[in-house]
Amino acid sequence: MPVPSILFRPDDRRAPRTPPAQPAYFGDLRLDHLVDALVRGREDYELSRYFYAPLHDEQQIRYRQEVLRDLRRPELRACVGSFAEKMRAMRDGLGQADLLRHPLQRQRWLLGSALDYLDAVRTLADGLGAAADVRSAGLLGVRAMLDDYRRSTPFVRLADDAARVTELLDGVEYCVTITGTKVTVSRCEGEDDYSRHVSGLFARFERHGANSYRSKFSGLPEANGVEAKVLDLVAKLFPKPFAALDRFCETHRDYAAEAVTNFDRELQFYLGFCAYIERLERRGLLFCFPEVSATRKEVHARAAFDIVLANKLAIEDSPVVCNDFELSGPERLFVVSGPNQGGKTTFARMFGQLHHLARLGLMVPAESARLFVCDEIFTHFERGENLADLHGALKDDLVRIHHVLGSATDRSVIIVNEIFGSTSLADARFLAGRILGEMLDLDVLGVCVTFIDELAGLSDKTVSLVSRTDADDPSSRTYRFERRPPDGLAHALALAERRGVTYQALRERLAR
């Protein structure tokens, strides 16, 4: 049976053989945090390698975008989510069967895992089959594979056998009588449910929604000594179902098909990402499929944000500030200046994150975006830890930026954040001007965060961005960037507006 892929086009199966290393810019852009969060709880699938390996081809990117677009539709999401859960249950069941000692327990776990597997395959095949408009080539390939597989003899036999054995076992009901230290197992003879008598008697005192006093019992899968003995006696009292179970395990030891397990693994690449962004979408943040081009350097985004910061803010229940950006015509570089803590670094990271995510074929944190498929992303962020040795730090800065400029091409993205903070202003102005000039000559795309105002107007290829401050409260940060400084508002009204207690604000807040 062929093994279809939803990560790579059939004609270009370049699944990385040796797992690629984490790209150098991951730390600066906080993408390491992102990937940690994306793969958390999915470690078994070894997904990091895919997040480390950006695609360089528009076709490849669109192949994934189409798959993700399909998977984002609620009916498909529900279906593949449920499939993945059942596959996980299957693996857990197999693992459990290996750990247990009692043979009757091991056999039952194997049967249980087979039921999960059957359920998973059926859920997926039904869901994909019922979905009216699966458009992506990737998922269409999987659908075709499943159609064949479900009709195949191994699958049909597995399904029949599992159902029959389960039915037999489910029919077993037994009674345990405990008298002192003696335990007797017998078939049931229709005794009354005494708990029901007790609840009936006290019904008038029972309160709905009251605390539960149900005890928690050991959820351990392993039967304890008494349970194991009881189970042995139950097997003696009911020989037929247990014989059937034994035969099932002989026949169906390795039942899972590779095409199914491979899809399960690749799916996690998308599901991890979806789970992450949906938390943010529920808070009103928007994600989009970027338009990608490997040739046009005119990029823009509306309402873009730092995905990692947004996640942190979501946990703290704080609002997230979005920013628009646009480079058109000859414009290539954003020069970002403004007060400290104004969000400059965040803006720089956001720009880099968007370009990395776009190259993975994923959605980007913005309402809409057009992005450039670059060949490489370079970052140069100040290294705080070297400040003790100023001369060394400056040299280190220069060595690193020199290396970056030597490796970059006219198709690269470079993000430079507050460099030369460790030298005199005159030096910094001189060096930063030179570096910026080199970048402009290379015609790279990028962001340069700086405290040196003069850099902003260096060329028609640069766009100056300034973080906007609240005219009435210069101490507060808006974290917004714009090409022009803002206008002011009257002091008291501005304060009232910010607190949401003007007439209009009150009417809106109290409208209910």
Place this chain on the structure above:
Amino acid sequence: VKAHLLYRCHNFDRDLGRPWNAEALIEDLGLDTVLDAMADGNPFFADVARTVLLTSEPDPDTILHRQAVLRDVLAHPEVAAQIYELAGDVVAGERRIYRGYVGEDPSATLNWAVRVLQLCTEALRTLRQLARDHRNVFESDGLTELWGQLLDELTDAYFDEVGDTLDTLKFEHGMRVSARLGQGNKGRDYVLRTPPRRTRDWLRWLTGDPEHGLSFQINERDDGAMQALAELRGRGVDLAADALARSGEHMLSFFTGLRWELAFYLGCGNLRRTLTEAGWPTSFPTPLSAGSRTLKAGELYDAGLCLRAKTGLVGNDLHAEDKDLLLITGANQGGKSTFLRALGVAQLMTQCGMFVTARSLSASVAGGVYTHYRREEDEWLIHGKFDEELSRFSDTVDDLPAHAMVLFNESFASTNEREGSEIARQVICGLRDSGVRVLFVTHLHDLAHGLYAERDPAALFLRAERAEDGTRTYRIVEGEPLATSYGPDLYAEVFGSSAKNRVTGPPDHAA
């Protein structure tokens, strides 16, 4: 059995806690004195009184329900006290029953539940006797329903059956559970079956009948096996233990609730006794629907001030019908704040179902009572004082329910008069247009005059009266806001350059 003394159909939700603005209400309206009088030294009374008084009840019918119960309690304080004592005994008795592993070990849960149920059934029998002895003394729905349930619903036969069942649950002749095969062939769906009778099992044990079962014996010295056996028994009794424990909890909550709700009424009794002994009038107010926007009072006093001042207070009349703004201006130290406080306290007392300190009062209920007072002590705040006021008000807005009532005292005056008046005007209009009633004490003349000029029939303008000779009468009368706040008068009084006879009265912030 249920006792609904504060609501017709349910108990007061004691877990709800106090409203978030509780501290502000207590401070701004000077409620500590009222609460102290209700507590009369009993911290439990204090706690209950605080919660009920501050949780404004917006339903007029519920308020009338409470007034009726309160009338009963005031008329028969000794019966109410006996019920309270009995409930207290149960609460104290339960604390002596070992809880240990309740909810973790089903046998412990069962044990606890049986003892709790024994304690509670005993108390119910006593309470039923009390109801028999005072069969027809009550008139309120709340208390007559309680009596009715005790007399009609609980029979001796029922009490006997409960006793038998509690005995059977000791499982003296062994216990039996049924189960099915679950995950990994472990047992699931454990169901407790009617416990076996002695003879049958004994016979079976003798014959060892293989048709009916297979047995094994556990070594008593094998700790692991004994523990496993206990767990199996636990699975069997779990459901029954749960049902019993929930019943026990319910009976306990009945007594806890009864004690709690009665504590409120006994506290009201304490307050009334104190007020009556000092000669202040009290009356049951008429609660009106929220939409009528009415506040009418005859000889209204500030209850807190009554408790402190004992004598020499001036009662005020008010006639506000279909008004959603009361704007109070006038002389400093002229009784504006006292009047505002009296209105706020009366509103709270009305809405918790209590009497008020007035000859008569009818008030539209509010969705909630809120205060926004100028805070002197916050001046150091980094936000700046005006911003602090705005921010505090904004927090209030987050919480405002429909038909809320907000009391402002000299708010938004911490900036210049023009800005302050503008913000206050927007706030007042924004609130009124959203269905909130506003009581506003201010000396912002720009604000008061501007609103007066609108001739809005739903706005009532009041001012602290000043006699011809400049003395204050501490009466609040209807009238157009005047341009001055009589600051010079006060200055003269304090600095003594003008010696005139004045009506003596309490200062504005009697403490």
